[in-house]
Amino acid sequence: xxxxxxxxxxxxxxxxxxxxxxxxxxxxxxxxxxxxxxxxxxxxxxxxxxxxxxxxxxxxxxxxxxxxxxxxxxxxxxxxxxxxxxxxxxxxxxxxxxxxxxxxxxxxxxxxxxxxxxxxxxxxxxxxxxxxxxxxxxxxxxxxxxxxxxxxxxxxxxxxxxxxxxxxxxxxxxxxxxxxxxxxxxxxxxxxxxxxxxxxxxxxxxxxxxxxxxxxxxxxxxxxxxxxxxxxxxxxxxxxxxxxxxxxxxxxxxxxxxxxxxxxxxxxxxxxxxxxxxxxxxxxxxxxxxxxxxxxxxxxxxxxxxxxxxxxxxxxxxxxxxxxxxxxxxxxxxxxxxxxxxxxxxxxxxxxxxxxxxxxxxxxxxxxxxxxxxxxxxxxxxxxxxxxxxxxxxxxxxxxxxxxxxxxxxxxxxxxxxxxxxxxxxxxxxxxxxxxxxxxxxxxxxxxxxxxxxxxxxxxxxxxxxxxxxxxxxxxxxxxxxxxxxxxxxxxxxxxxxxxxxxxxxxxxxxxxxxxxxxxxxxxxxxxxxxxxxxxxxxxxxxxxxxxxxxxxxxxxxxxxxxxxxxxxxxxxxxxxxxxxxxxxxxxxxxxxxxxxxxxxxxxxxxxxxxxxxxxxxxxxxxxxxxxxxxxxxxxxxxxxxxxxxxxxxxxxxxxxx
Amino acid sequence: xxxxxxxxxxxxxxxxxxxxxxxxxxxxxxxxxxxxxxxxxxxxxxxxxxxxxxxxxxxxxxxxxxxxxxxxxxxxxxxxxxxxxxxxxxxxxxxxxxxxxxxxxxxxxxxxxxxxxxxxxxxxxxxxxxxxxxxxxxxxxxxxxxxxxxxxxxxxxxxxxxxxxxxxxxxxxxxxxxxxxxxxxxxxxxxxxxxxxxxxx
Numbered sequence: 001x002x003x004x005x006x007x008x009x010x011x012x013x014x015x016x017x018x019x020x021x022x023x024x025x026x027x028x029x030x031x032x033x034x035x036x037x038x039x040x041x042x043x044x045x046x047x048x049x050x051x052x053x054x055x056x057x058x059x060x061x062x063x064x065x066x067x068x069x070x071x072x073x074x075x076x077x078x079x080x081x082x083x084x085x086x087x088x089x090x091x092x093x094x095x096x097x098x099x100x101x102x103x104x105x106x107x108x109x110x111x112x113x114x115x116x117x118x119x120x121x122x123x124x125x126x127x128x129x130x131x132x133x134x135x136x137x138x139x140x141x142x143x144x145x146x147x148x149x150x151x152x153x154x155x156x157x158x159x160x161x162x163x164x165x166x167x168x169x170x171x172x173x174x175x176x177x178x179x180x181x182x183x184x185x186x187x188x189x190x191x192x193x194x195x196x197x198x199x200x201x202x203x204x205x206x207x208x209x210x211x212x213x214x215x216x217x218x219x220x221x222x223x224x225x226x227x228x229x230x231x232x233x234x235x236x237x238x239x240x241x242x243x244x245x246x247x248x249x250x251x252x253x254x255x256x257x258x259x260x261x262x263x264x265x266x267x268x269x270x271x272x273x274x275x276x277x278x279x280x281x282x283x284x285x286x287x288x289x290x291x292x293x294x295x296x297x298x299x300x301x302x303x304x305x306x307x308x309x310x311x312x313x314x315x316x317x318x319x320x321x322x323x324x325x326x327x328x329x330x331x332x333x334x335x336x337x338x339x340x341x342x343x344x345x346x347x348x349x350x351x352x353x354x355x356x357x358x359x360x361x362x363x364x365x366x367x368x369x370x371x372x373x374x375x376x377x378x379x380x381x382x383x384x385x386x387x388x389x390x391x392x393x394x395x396x397x398x399x400x401x402x403x404x405x406x407x408x409x410x411x412x413x414x415x416x417x418x419x420x421x422x423x424x425x426x427x428x429x430x431x432x433x434x435x436x437x438x439x440x441x442x443x444x445x446x447x448x449x450x451x452x453x454x455x456x457x458x459x460x461x462x463x464x465x466x467x468x469x470x471x472x473x474x475x476x477x478x479x480x481x482x483x484x485x486x487x488x489x490x491x492x493x494x495x496x497x498x499x500x501x502x503x504x505x506x507x508x509x510x511x512x513x514x515x516x517x518x519x520x521x522x523x524x525x526x527x528x529x530x531x532x533x534x535x536x537x538x539x540x541x542x543x544x545x546x547x548x549x550x551x552x553x554x555x556x557x558x559x560x561x562x563x564x565x566x567x568x569x570x571x572x573x574x575x576x577x578x579x580x581x582x583x584x585x586x587x588x589x590x591x592x593x594x595x596x597x598x599x600x601x602x603x604x605x606x607x608x609x610x611x612x613x614x615x616x617x618x619x620x621x622x623x624x625x626x627x628x629x630x631x632x633x634x635x636x637x638x639x640x641x642x643x644x645x646x647x648x649x650x651x652x653x654x655x656x657x658x
Numbered sequence: 659x660x661x662x663x664x665x666x667x668x669x670x671x672x673x674x675x676x677x678x679x680x681x682x683x684x685x686x687x688x689x690x691x692x693x694x695x696x697x698x699x700x701x702x703x704x705x706x707x708x709x710x711x712x713x714x715x716x717x718x719x720x721x722x723x724x725x726x727x728x729x730x731x732x733x734x735x736x737x738x739x740x741x742x743x744x745x746x747x748x749x750x751x752x753x754x755x756x757x758x759x760x761x762x763x764x765x766x767x768x769x770x771x772x773x774x775x776x777x778x779x780x781x782x783x784x785x786x787x788x789x790x791x792x793x794x795x796x797x798x799x800x801x802x803x804x805x806x807x808x809x810x811x812x813x814x815x816x817x818x819x820x821x822x823x824x825x826x827x828x829x830x831x832x833x834x835x836x837x838x839x840x841x842x843x844x845x846x847x848x849x850x851x852x853x854x855x856x857x858x859x
Contacts, residue, residue, distance in 0.1 A: 251795060264709040
């Protein structure tokens with residue numbers, strides 16, 4: 001319907017041509033490199049077909065880094081365009097596309113994979129499990145996410161990006177006002193990625209409920225595991241709503257139905273409600289695991305048990321419940337009426353209560369603790385004041401009457417960046433510095449880490465603090481330029497300079513990964529931080545079967561108390577039994593490919609081709625149904641050999657702290 | 659994980675992996691409830707927006723719908739019988755009742771497709787009005803689930819014939835029965851809130 005086939009390959013703009021060339025060169029370089037170093041078999045065996053939760057986690061994190069880069073470039077382009085008044089660096093359409101993809105990518109393809117990646121690596125280890133409950137489903141989750149992410153990312157060179165904002169409000173996002181295919185990418189790529197996320201949620205609920213080490217009752221679980229459990233429950237409760245919303249959007253755009261249209265009885269507000277019924281819980285899906293990471297990091301580096309453990313658990317459950325009943329605060333001004341607005345104002349402000357409880361718990365955990373200023377801890381320390389700024393401005397926005405002043409201004413944009421960057425990005429960095437040795441067997445460089453930290457935190461504040469004031473002065477969001485007379489220019493310029501500092505901070509992080517990969521010492525201990533939870537009990541990097549013998553848990557911070565009792569490295573070889581492990585499978589990767597192809601045809605409204613490609617999906621399901629591969633056993637001898645290698649060198653390793 | 663078979667439990671619960679799969683499927687059904695609840699909510703909002711097109715009482719043929727309902731409800735009962743005979747380790751009766759279940763499901767689908775074709779011939783398509791868009795997508799999602807269930811069940815019958823009753827095939831049988839009963843429950847809501855309410859309202 002109305003596709004201009006001659007405009008499919010977006011060209012003309014030097015920025016786009018440049019990125020097209022860069023994409024082609026990168027693909028060629030990867031293919032040539034893999035062939036030259038004969039790494040295709042390695043790639044297939046070790047990564048593409050793996051069902052190991054640790055490797056899947058690493059692939060998620062790698063995707064997160066890549067997407068951070070892409071989303072960050074989008075952000076920099078916006079900042080460059082608004083650095084001076086009436087700039088012509090980007091035109092209005094291009095700017096629309098960039099703020100849309102920036103939002104979608106940062107939330108769904110950066111924050112989500114970073115956090116799900118850490119969940120994958122850490123949670124089975126924290127509860128003393130061999131893997132997640134459904135290892136192959138876990139691989140499918142990752143590959144569907146990756147397929148959706150790639151489909152979304154090719155949009156800017158093939159066919160045009162979505163341009164109706166990450167919220168894609170109707171009627172703008174409908175066929176009448178967005179006739180191109182850009183918004184088809186939104187509807188279909190997010191659908192594919194969302195399926196993967198839903199399966200992750202189911203997988204982690206079952207894993208955490210059923211696969212904990214003996215003795216680990218719910219109230220003895222590490223806090224990150226708790227937050228993962230609650231996050232997974234929110235995923236299962238909220239993602240199906242998004243599935244439906246996106247499906248209805250697809251029907252409206254591809255098949256001419258009238259769900260969200262202005263004509264024939266459709267309701268554009270229905271989209272806004274459905275979107276935020278998922279979208280607000282989604283915010284908590286990314287923030288709760290981040291809270292869990294901070295809880296682990298702060299307890300470890302304060303040398304104390306987490307303060308107020310029970311109230312922490314109650315708070316996250318409370319936040320999860322409240323997250324479902326606040327969605328209308330995203331559109332107070334869109335005709336909800338005073339009674340409805342009042343209700344949602346109150347529920348929104350209520351969220352500050354459990355969140356405040358958590359903040360005080362973290363502070364009391366630090367009180368009288370022997371705090372070690374590692375990079376991971378610095379992120380946690382910076383999180384507290386920055387996040388409080390985000391939270392307090394959130395309460396300002398929660399007041400419906402006042403919101404009529406702030407809404408749709410840069411004040412709002414500054415608010416949610418102050419929540420999401422300290423809340424999620426700082427947490428991800430803290431988690432990466434903290435768990436990096438567990439994943440790779442070497443540490444990230446602490447000195448570079450501190451440069452990374454200071455540049456990033458200062459850059460973040462210089463970028464977003466001015467936007468509060470711009471917003472209060474009346475600068476609206478999503479406007480591609482402003483006049484010189486508005487008086488906005490100085491603050492916009494400060495903000496743009498801040499974004500460069502922010503970007504340099506991220507570049508230092510990438511350099512740190514490179515540097516540490518090349519030069520960092522490989523003889524780190526299995527427990528370099530003198531930490532408290534079970535994941536530090538086993539080797540770094542973790543052997544594929546996780547634990548030679550599943551540990552028995554007696555109290556919270558189980559590993560810490562085992563160390564106190566001096567029973568950590570004693571392994572009776574007679575206790576070792578053969579271990580059952582799942583086999584690798586190429587099916588998840590195959591499913592990602594067929595889902596990607598089907599999605600691509602649907603984006604271009606090539607229905608017959610899409611139907612043919614969808615047969616590939618059915619074939620994949622049938623193959624899975626007939627697959628009775630029950631995994632294999634690791635022999636006792638192999639376990640003994642593996643365990644001796646790392647337990648023997650233990651004396652010669654270094655603890656980083658303490 | 660084939661180790662640790664606990665023979666005191668029903669066949670489908672005997673291994674740890676089976677217990678995990680069954681719990682996982684229950685949680686998946688929880689997600690399905692949210693999915694259908696959202697579709698019902700959409701129908702609740704749009705179901706009376708006829709945009710000058712046909713209304714429920716103009717097009718619904720309650721006789722056909724009643725037959726569909728009877729077919730599907732009966733199939734849920736026969737599916738229960740199939741699982742009952744699975745627990746008795748009676749492969750023959752299990753297969754007979756399971757195949758009857760599928761035939762009833764196929765009959766339901768046939769009636770439903772016929773009903774849809776009838777509506778389309780009357781000029782009531784999903785492009786006509788918001789009411790019909792939400793009607794066809796709600797009903798279509800349910801129908802697609804039934805179709806998927808039938809294909810899945812045929813795969814399972816082949817596996818039962820190939821492998822007999824083992825903890826693994828029993829688990830698959832049990833899970834598909836949960837799925838089938840769930841679709842039946844959804845249909846009860848469709849029958850009540852779409853058809854009956856549509857005819858009364």
